[in-house]
Amino acid sequence: xxxxxxxxxxxxxxxxxxxxxxxxxxxxxxxxxxxxxxxxxxxxxxxxxxxxxxxxxxxxxxxxxxxxxxxxxxxxxxxxxxxxxxxxxxxxxxxxxxxxxxxxxxxxxxxxxxxxxxxxxxxxxxxxxxxxxxxxxxxxxxxxxxxxxxxxxxxxxxxxxxxxxxxxxxxxxxxxxxxxxxxxxxxxxxxxxxxxxxxxxxxxxxxxxxxxxxxxxxxxxxxxxxxxxxxxxxxxxxxxxxxxxxxxxxxxxxxxxxxxxxxxxxxxxxxxxxxxxxxxxxxxxxxxxxxxxxxxxxxxxxxxxxxxxxxxxxxxxxxxxxxxxxxxxxxxxxxxxxxxxxxxxxxxxxxxxxxxxxxxxxxxxxxx
Amino acid sequence: xxxxxxxxxxxxxxxxxxxxxxxxxxxxxxxxxxxxxxxxxxxxxxxxxxxxxxxxxxxxxxxxxxxxxxxxxxxxxxxxxxxxxxxxxxxxxxxxxxxxxxxxxxxxxxxxxxxxxxxxxxxxxxxxxxxxxxxxxxxxxxxxxxxxxxxxxxxxxxxxxxxxx
Numbered sequence: 356x357x358x359x360x361x362x363x364x365x366x367x368x369x370x371x372x373x374x375x376x377x378x379x380x381x382x383x384x385x386x387x388x389x390x391x392x393x394x395x396x397x398x399x400x401x402x403x404x405x406x407x408x409x410x411x412x413x414x415x416x417x418x419x420x421x422x423x424x425x426x427x428x429x430x431x432x433x434x435x436x437x438x439x440x441x442x443x444x445x446x447x448x449x450x451x452x453x454x455x456x457x458x459x460x461x462x463x464x465x466x467x468x469x470x471x472x473x474x475x476x477x478x479x480x481x482x483x484x485x486x487x488x489x490x491x492x493x494x495x496x497x498x499x500x501x502x503x504x505x506x507x508x509x510x511x512x513x514x515x516x517x518x519x520x521x522x523x524x525x526x527x528x529x530x531x532x533x534x535x536x537x538x539x540x541x542x543x544x545x546x547x548x549x550x551x552x553x554x555x556x557x558x559x560x561x562x563x564x565x566x567x568x569x570x571x572x573x574x575x576x577x578x579x580x581x582x583x584x585x586x587x588x589x590x591x592x593x594x595x596x597x598x599x600x601x602x603x604x605x606x607x608x609x610x611x612x613x614x615x616x617x618x619x620x621x622x623x624x625x626x627x628x629x630x631x632x633x634x635x636x637x638x639x640x641x642x643x644x645x646x647x648x649x650x651x652x653x654x655x656x657x658x659x660x661x662x663x664x665x666x667x668x669x670x671x672x673x674x675x676x677x678x679x680x681x682x683x684x685x686x687x688x689x690x691x692x693x694x695x696x697x698x699x700x701x702x703x704x705x706x707x708x709x710x711x712x713x714x715x716x717x718x719x720x721x722x723x
Numbered sequence: 724x725x726x727x728x729x730x731x732x733x734x735x736x737x738x739x740x741x742x743x744x745x746x747x748x749x750x751x752x753x754x755x756x757x758x759x760x761x762x763x764x765x766x767x768x769x770x771x772x773x774x775x776x777x778x779x780x781x782x783x784x785x786x787x788x789x790x791x792x793x794x795x796x797x798x799x800x801x802x803x804x805x806x807x808x809x810x811x812x813x814x815x816x817x818x819x820x821x822x823x824x825x826x827x828x829x830x831x832x833x834x835x836x837x838x839x840x841x842x843x844x845x846x847x848x849x850x851x852x853x854x855x856x857x858x859x860x861x862x863x864x865x866x867x868x869x870x871x872x873x874x875x876x877x878x879x880x881x882x883x884x885x886x887x888x
Contacts, residue, residue, distance in 0.1 A: 367852070369830060370837070370852050370879075370880070370883055371853075372829035373829040373834050373836075374837060374848060374853045375853060377834065377838065378758055378849070378853050381754045381755045381757070381758035381766055382758070382763055384750035384751060384770060385767045385770055385771045387775060387778075388742070453799065454799075454802065457802055
């Protein structure tokens with residue numbers, strides 16, 4: 356059967372038949388009602404977080420400038436109520452508890468060095484954090500190979516990006532082998548930070564519905580909400596969307612068999628108008644991106660470019676930027692590329708080998 | 724089909740009666756969705772965990788679109804499950820032989836290819852081709868944009884077409 360032979364209708368028929376066949380394997384729905392206990396009185400849920408007030412109704416008020424988010428919790432489900440003090444009536448949504456892992460957490464507020472900062476909407480510079488329950492660098496599933504296998508985190512703190520391994524005991528995260536970029540931005544909003552502020556590398560966390568609350572021994576506290584975008588699937592497509600300088604970027608990652616591809620679609624106002632593809636195939640055997648992700652205004656991706664010595668980002672209206680490749684064990688490299696695009700700016704990403712020969716070049720630009 | 728308790732009529736159990744009716748209305752779709760997403764061996768556990776979490780919540784009575792909420796709960800439950808379990812289920816599915824027949828027999832490749840799709844693509848395909856929902860309705864069920872639904876469907880169809888070629 357070929358593409359030409361398989362028209363849309365035939366494909367639809369096959370998909371429908373296949374889905375029905377899969378669904379037909381479904382067992383009998385479980386009987387969840389006959390043994391279900393009756394209603395119980397609300398119980399106190401102890402959170403142990405400095406920002407929370409816990410009562411029988413378990414109401415947690417996260418104060419934001421001019422507004423409040425009320426998180427009401429019992430057992431595993433949470434009601435998040437946003438009350439604006441200046442506009443309109445309250446809105447209420449109910450959300451099941453999210454998992455720590457596999458969620459792109461986007462910062463809402465942070466208390467650092469006694470000063471509270473809020474991030475009312477996601478934009479460039481908004482911190483994010485992602486947790487992986489079983490990171491496996493060698494599996495080619497993404498992430499920095501500086502990060503040890505096992506539970507890991509990947510963060511952008513509003514300035515620097517980093518990652519590290521971790522151990523979790525109860526609601527405590529203990530960090531190991533953390534690495535990060537070291538740009539001197541004079542600000543940071545991450546529960547994970549090297550330095551005297553958190554010498555033990557210990558952070559506590561609590562998940563309440565779609566909110567993640569983290570705090571450190573230095574008094575820092577961070578509230579994240581679950582991002583809207585789906586997180587990458589390890590053995591399939593990755594889709595990450597972020598907004599940089601009012602430009603919406605979407606990155607999809609496909610790991611199909613041994614052919615790895617990254618697609619970066621750029622759009623304005625949600626409309627994709629350009630794309631760039633990084634592929635590992637016979638044409639570019641030395642350029643193997645392993646993961647792509649946007650943290651704030653940084654496009655970050657790992658690769659195994661055994662012959663690549665230089666990676667250059669060339670915006671059309673500013674000077675070229677050489678992106679440092681960080682050597683890793685086994686001859687591989689990790690790259691952190693910072694994009695500073697605008698809506699009408701083209702750019703090129705070029706990888707060259709040690710002799711200056713171009714290995715691969717990728718361009719994005721406005722097409723209309 | 725699942726065994727449901729008889730409807731209760733006294734006021735003290737009215738909420739439970741409502742829950743039973745809601746669950747009865749959506750159980751078949753939830754178990755089918757869980758089967759497509761997590762495999763038949765895990766489907767019951769997934770549905771049980773998801774539904775009991777939802778029904779145990781005091782905020783459940785404020786939910787208006789029960790079907791969509793339960794769909795998301797099942798989807799989140801599958802996502803929260805350990806990835807290795809899901810991948811094992813996918814491998815098992817790829818090596819298993821379907822024991823049931825449908826109106827049109829699918830080619831064997833489509834079964835394995837469907838089972839190997841990323842989770843959200845699989846959910847979009849299920850809701851589109853099994854539940855016959857429009858992209859807008861699928862978007863509401865999964866709480867994502869209609870554009871994302873169309874993208875997931877397009878990528879899934881691209882993958883499946885390639886598998887069948």
